[in-house]
Every structure is written in C-alpha cells, then in structure tokens.
Amino acid sequence: MHKLVVGALALVLTGLLTTGCSTIRAQVDGSTRSDSTPIEVAPVLETAEWAVNDGLVSVMVRNDDSRVLRTATVALQGVDADGVLVGVWDTDTMAGESACCTVLGLEPGEQFGLYFAVGPQAERIADVELSFSEISWAKADAEPAEPVAAAVPQDTMLGPDRTVVVARVETGEQAVPRALVQAVLRGRSGKLIAVVTGRWSCFAAGEDRRIRMELFQRVPVGTGVDTVTIDRLDTGPQPTCP
Template sequence: MHKLVVGACALVLTGLLTSGCSTIRAQVDGSTRADSASIEMAPVLETAEWAVNDGLVSVMVRNDDSRVLRTATVALQGVDADGVLVGVWDTDTMAGESACCTVLDLEPGEEFGLYFAVGPDAERIDDVELSFTEISWAKAGSEAAEPVAAALPQDTMLGPDRTVVTARVETGDQDVPRALVQAVLRGRAGKLIAVVTGRWSCFEAGEERRIRMELFQRVPVGTAVDTVTVDRLDNAPQPTCP
C-alpha cells in the first residue's frame, strides 16, 4: 500500500497501548517497589487534533516513530467534561466499516484521518482517547514506497444534509485495483472540520479519473479540502478489473 498527500474503532485495549502514556508499577512477589518507580510507555500514535461536526467525530493522528506504521485498528473512547464515559466506538459499532478506524501506511511525521459516526452523543464529548490493536510496523530503516497515484481536490459542494467533495486521481505507472481515498476538510481559520473517506476500484495505469466523495453531514460555509490521500488496498478483496 502506498500513499501520497497532495497540498491538501467495541474493544478498548487495556494495558500498554493507549493514546495517553500507560504506567506500570513493578511488583515482585506481590509487593510494590519502595521507590514506586514507574515506566511510561509511548503511545502508538499521537492525537494531533480532533473535531465534532454534525454527529461525526474526526481525529487526526500523527506517526512520531521512526518507522512506517503499516496498519493499526483504532478504537475511540469519548468522555464528557466531568470525565464520565460517553461511549466507545470502533469497527463493530461502525457496522464493520473498517475504513473509519484503520490506519494505513503512515510514514514518520505524517498524519492520517479517522472518523466515527457517533450521532447526537458526539456533542457531549469533551475529550477523546484512542486505543490500538492489530498493529504492524515496517522494519526500521525501510525506504518509503513510491506513490502509486496522486489526488488533487477540485470542488466542495455543500448541501442541507450532505457534503460532496470532488477530486481528480492520477494513477502512476501501475494499475491500482483497489484504493482508499481520503480528504481532510478544514474551515476558514484552518480548524479541522471532518474527514471523508471512500473506496474505489480499477484505476488503470496512467489514468485520470474524477471521483465524488460523500459526507452525510453538513459542514460550515467556507469549509474546503485541505489534503487528499490515496492508499492502495492490497489486503482487501481485489475486484476483477477489465
């Protein structure tokens, strides 16, 4: 799987892999160390920013590791202003929609968008925490893969109950049988508004195709596409292309 950025998860993993640092107090023969020393574990990915818009919770995560994160499945835990759990959302609660909650081929220093269709409860969320499962890293020092396609945003059409983003995808020297295309939407002041993602099939080598990405939420006037990314889905069922 490859990605190019152009201009623009119900299981909670208890233990080590959370978006905040986990603390383990060493115990030997049932007794705690006298110095109460603790070990802090770094998060798998950093939460760069998050936003709530019309029942949709969008989260941008960043890879601060020196390795490429090949894949990770994410669960979102939301709490209110009093720290009370509002809910947990993942691929199961999103009706098996893996595109919402799976990070793909995230290179060091880059960001990836996740989205969770929470509904009315989203407005109660004051803070979010992420947990990660099914984590796969590339070997340290692995070279970044060459991009297989470029995507350029074109128009953003706002409606009373949905938002449509159009983009032009330009395929490289190889066919791309199945791809995940993602757009990050921001407001006039650069604030994160939403993440919209879709799957497409059968991009031929050297092809230029205009695609439409639908977000079934309203967005504020002035919202525009910040970035568009293309990920090749090699692990998904492959279509029969002409």
C-alpha cells in the same frame, strides 16, 4: 493437625497481602517495578487534533516513530467535561466499517484521519482517547514506498444534509486495483471540520479519473478541502478489473 495447617496458611496469606501489595499493584498498572510507579509507554500514534461536527467525530493522528506504521485498528473513547465516559466507538460499533477506524501506510511525521459517526451524543464529548490493536510496523530501515497515485481536490459542494468532495486521481505506471482515498476538510480559520474517506476500485495505469466523496453530514459555510491523499489497498479481496 488440621488446625496447624490452617494457621500456617493464614500466616502465609497475611504475609503475601502485606508484603506483596506493591508488586501486585505494579502488575495491574502494567509495571514490573516493586514501588508501584507506573512505567510510561509511548502511544502508538499521537493525537494531533480532533473535532465534532454534526454527530461526526474526526481525529487526526500523527506518526512520531521512525518506522512506517503499516496498519493499526483504532478505538475511540469519548468523555464529557466531568470526565464521565460518553461511549466507545470502533469497527464493531461502526457496523464493521473498517475504513473509519484503520490506519494504513503511515510514514514517519505524516498524519492520517479517522472518523466515527457517533450521532447526537457526540456534542457531549469534551475529550477523546484512542487505543490501538492489530498493530504492524515496517522495519526501521525499510525504504519509503513509492507513491502509486496522486489525488488533487477540485470542488466541494455543500448541501442541507450532505457534503460532496470532488477530486481528481492520477495513477502512475502501475494499475491500482483498490485504493483508499481520504479528504481532510477545514474551516476558514484552518480548524479541522471533518474527515471524508472512501474506497475505490480498478484505477488503470496512467488513468486520470474524477471521483465524488460523500460525507453524510452538513459542514459550516466556508469549509474547504485541505488535503486529499490516496493509499493502495493490497490486503483483503481484490476486484477483477478489466
């Protein structure tokens, strides 16, 4: 009796392995089709351009969706010229620094800069791939958010071990308790060099303030500021402003 049961189980298992391989393979590939053809899934954001400079990997991403991307956490995977994985970098490897790896309030058609302080091994990276988590979209018919402030570049100071971008921030009729300010640096040819990002607090309504954004990497001579943007941070602990 036991031999018959074992034999029957073996036949069932053989049938599953021979007739169900394509289905199992399709599930592993993220597809529900039975012919093992993977279904193409559009990326959350398109990688517009990326650059390596003095151990820093900077990436510009673009929102090709019709909705506003409220937030997304990004991980960077870098490979060398032979396709061998150099490393993966995210908020954990960046010591919990979320400013490096989090996209905030990205309108359709606009770009956002990310940066990853990889170190010397960044020079080995020949290609990058991004993955996204903690994704939040606004409704497709949501009204665009009114700008709460404007940021204008004023000066760029190049040093032997750091770069300082000076910008002027002008707030509107409302105070901004917390803000994320970002500068995109480009070379004389227009090539992306680096992204500088920082957080500031307690912008009063109608204020005109100069801020200094420090990048702890050297940049080539002739590097200038392409754009400076400012986004209000409504999540997380809010400061007590005067």
